[in-house]
Amino acid sequence: MQISHTRIFQLQRLSAIGLVIFLTTHMVVAHYPPGHLDFSRVIERMAYPLWKGIDILLLASALVHAVTGMYMVITDVEKVGRYRQVLGWASIILFTVAFIYGTITILAFRLPAETVNLIP
Amino acid sequence: MATNGTTRTVTIRLQRFNPDVDKKPVMKEYTLEITSDTTILDALEQIKATQDGSLTFRRSCRHAICGSCAMNVNGRNTLVCNQRVNAHLDRKGAVTVRPLPYLPIIKDMVVDRTSFWEQYQRVKPWLVPPDDVPEKEFRMTPEEVAALNDAEKCIMCGACYSACTVTAVNKRYIGPHALLKASLRVLDPRDTITNERLIEISGNDGVFRCHTIFNCIDACPKKLNPTQAIETLRKLAQKREAFVAARKERQKSL
Numbered sequence: 001m002q003i004s005h006t007r008i009f010q011l012q013r014l015s016a017i018g019l020v021i022f023l024t025t026h027m028v029v030a031h032y033p034p035g036h037l038d039f040s041r042v043i044e045r046m047a048y049p050l051w052k053g054i055d056i057l058l059l060a061s062a063l064v065h066a067v068t069g070m071y072m073v074i075t076d077v078e079k080v081g082r083y084r085q086v087l088g089w090a091s092i093i094l095f096t097v098a099f100i101y102g103t104i105t106i107l108a109f110r111l112p113a114e115t116v117n118l119i120p
Numbered sequence: 121m122a123t124n125g126t127t128r129t130v131t132i133r134l135q136r137f138n139p140d141v142d143k144k145p146v147m148k149e150y151t152l153e154i155t156s157d158t159t160i161l162d163a164l165e166q167i168k169a170t171q172d173g174s175l176t177f178r179r180s181c182r183h184a185i186c187g188s189c190a191m192n193v194n195g196r197n198t199l200v201c202n203q204r205v206n207a208h209l210d211r212k213g214a215v216t217v218r219p220l221p222y223l224p225i226i227k228d229m230v231v232d233r234t235s236f237w238e239q240y241q242r243v244k245p246w247l248v249p250p251d252d253v254p255e256k257e258f259r260m261t262p263e264e265v266a267a268l269n270d271a272e273k274c275i276m277c278g279a280c281y282s283a284c285t286v287t288a289v290n291k292r293y294i295g296p297h298a299l300l301k302a303s304l305r306v307l308d309p310r311d312t313i314t315n316e317r318l319i320e321i322s323g324n325d326g327v328f329r330c331h332t333i334f335n336c337i338d339a340c341p342k343k344l345n346p347t348q349a350i351e352t353l354r355k356l357a358q359k360r361e362a363f364v365a366a367r368k369e370r371q372k373s374l
Contacts, residue, residue: 005328005329006322009354010358073331075324076286076289076293076329077289078291078292081290081292081324084324
């Protein structure tokens with residue numbers, strides 16, 4: 001698998017924009033929310049499909065940024081150049097596995113059955 | 121050379137390497153008297169003339185225009201002919217001079233620049249004008265000249281190439297010097313092989329390898345900006361077809 005460097009560059013820049021937006025949102029909401037922070041608030045927030053969507057987009061942005069960055073840095077080394085195709089496939093597999101695993105984890109957040117009806 | 125008359129004793133620490141004798145480079149110290157106007161190149165000449173005739177280094181014009189004497193002074197690439205020793209002394213009154221890093225050493229301060237010139241040739245640094253050369257001169261607008269960003273002032277000293285961490289691990293990377301020159305040709309409205317150039321510089325070893333570390337800017341003795349040139353080429357490579365079409369239109373009015 002050999003994607004053109006132009007595309008990799010564009011993917012990395014686009015994912016960087018995604019990171020700025022979604023990571024900022026994530027930091028404000030998940031780590032520095034107004035008031036106290038406990039698991040019940042986290043699970044309440046994560047019950048909303050919108051927040052799940054935002055977290056999945058954050059996951060996708062982080063993975064694309066990391067995988068493309070890693071691919072570019074590793075293939076910088078001249079001797080590794082001959083393995084570009086293998087590394088390309090490895091990057092795609094790594095992205096796919098990590099994305100599926102992360103998405104399943106995000107989707108697993110559900111409110112306890114007795115509190116579902118309390119959500120407006 | 122005009123001096124103010126006062127002299128001081130300094131230590132010049134040089135990396136020495138003779139492939140016939142040494143297995144690896146060694147540091148040697150030389151003590152000499154300098155004035156406030158003594159350049160590092162003057163100091164090297166003085167060492168060669170009075171202390172060790174085997175010291176080897178490249179130099180030519182002594183006016184920072186030939187690019188021969190690029191070396192690494194106190195960890196930073198620069199031309200040694202226009203740098204005064206006084207300006208680079210550390211607290212112990214010493215200056216450390218090494219050859220340009222990441223390039224194979226031939227002897228002492230002389231490095232093998234083969235990869236540097238190979239990459240330079242790769243971007244076809246010459247102008248390829250239209251076949252129908254006009255009777256009068258080609259006309260460029262002031263904006264088009266300004267966009268070149270003084271790239272024509274590059275003296276090919278190799279300071280940027282040797283400071284680049286990507287060239288350190290990958291000699292197939294085109295390098296900041298050649299990309300700067302490529303930008304000069306790509307932005308020149310007279311050039312007719314823009315498409316070919318942009319394809320070459322956007323390949324595996326081209327502009328997208330640059331990590332924007334800015335070492336090339338720090339190293340350039342002419343205060344040029346290869347990173348900006350690379351950024352410009354990146355943008356143009358991404359809209360290559362539109363740019364090439366616009367170039368053809370522009371050439372009709374040259």
